[in-house]
Amino acid sequence: MPRNHRRSYKITVAISVLATLAIVGCNRYVPNSTVITKENLATYNPANFSNKKNKTTKRTSLRNEDALIVKAIWYEQQGDYKNSMAYYAKLYELTQKDEYLLKELSTSLYTKDVSKNLTKLEMYAEKHSKSLEVTRLLLSTYLKEKKFEKAKVIAQRLISISSSPADYELASNAYVFTSDFAESVRLLTYAYDKTFNEDILLKITTITGNYMGDIEGTIQRLENHRLSQGCSEKICLSLLDIYTQQRRIDKFIPLYKGLYEVTHKHIYGEKLVETYLYKRDYQKSIDFLQSDYKNNELLYALYIEMKEYAKANALSKVLLKETKDSKWYAESAMALYEGASNKKDKKMLEEVVAQFEKALKNGVENSVYLNYYGYTLIDNELDVKKGFKIIEKALSKEPENTYYLDSLAWGHYKMGQCKEAYSIMKKVVDIEGLEEKELIEHWSAIESKCK
DSSP: OOTTOSOOOSOOOSSOGGGTHHHHOOOOOOOOSOOOOOOOGGGOOGGGSOOOOOTTSOOOOHHHHHHHHHHHHHHHHTTOHHHHHHHHHHHHHHHOOHHHHHHHHHHHTTSSOOOTTHHHHHHHHHHTTTOHHHHHHHHHHHHHTTOHHHHHHHHHHHHHHOOOHHHHHHHHHHHHHTTOHHHHHHHHHHHHHHHOOHHHHHHHHHIIIIISOOHHHHHHHHHHHHHHHOOOHHHHHHHHHHHHHHTOGGGHHHHHHHHHHHHOOHHHHHHHHHHHHHTTOHHHHHHHHHHTOOOHHHHHHHHHHTTOHHHHHHHHHHHHHHHOOTHHHHHHHHHHHHHOSOTTOHHHHHHHHHHHHHHHHTTOOOHHHHHHHHHHHHHTTSOHHHHHHHHHHHHHHOTTOHHHHHHHHHHHHHTTOHHHHHHHHHHHHHHHOSOSHHHHHHHHHHHHHHO
């Protein structure tokens, strides 16, 4: 038979193992200055605000105050923080109530506007230096306004009065913005050690990896988390990101295996199989496909790769029932022929022809299958003329395909058409050379008889 006159059964990995970055992307940590948690607006009620009045400020009527509160809350609920901020500022101007000052400043974090009351917040924060809410708000405001040195002062105040991991995480932002990465990592590590929160860990590792250049330390942190807490998508994809850049393919297998066990997503099953194939560990690929990850089409291709044609033929029949795709008639025919110890066995050839005929009858016109069937008819002299016509149909789809031209030349040769056989075969040899056994056999036969 001519070299690869059928389609190549080599496994073609759709996405290269080394193209993993296209999936996992790259992590970049951008510190977040807007970390004040939004309150549940549905719980707001004017009655909840303090009734304390500032004697130096003109009082408004309760009705007017309630109306302004409703508007401020309504805009906040709509995500219109600019207008909400304006109403809270108006309420503070009219009443001088601290609650409105804090609400105006916290709402301003979600806008590009600068509050004119920042100085008053600073004064208020000095008087209430032990207040977590006020300290958090002032720190976030400084970060938003890019007053980073002041932010670091308040960050130290915050962690002096709070042991909350969330406050340590907030405080770390001031040091990221000023490139004091070591201190930022120290604060984030405290928060991570208390919570094992993977988002905090990813902030740490993005800083250590991207900004501090400590790649091995970054890997160690991520691997420690994976081994102690499991292979979450975020952590394992981050490790894959690094290992891909380092081309450490051997590290892919436990990561994809863990990802598939956790998520059962087909993409991770496929990637694990691809990695096995890249390492030419076909048996482990088959074992995985037979036990954990059900992908019969990929298993079929692996059987072909391993030359286990009997298993491939049996599986093609299963796939025909599963998919209702008539191409599996053709696949079954090819697997049957490839696995036959005697390629001239009459009963086997009859079955091969019958399967191909079913495929063609059901509209299968893939040029690979046409070429295989046509060549089988020609080479075994089952019906040379019919085989020749089928090869011509394959060539109508891919006119320059040297595999098909090889089959066509062989058809001319079998029909005694030397001039045509020699001309076409010479073109194939000029393109492909004479390095493959089947090409040498065809060229020798045609050249010796037809030259």
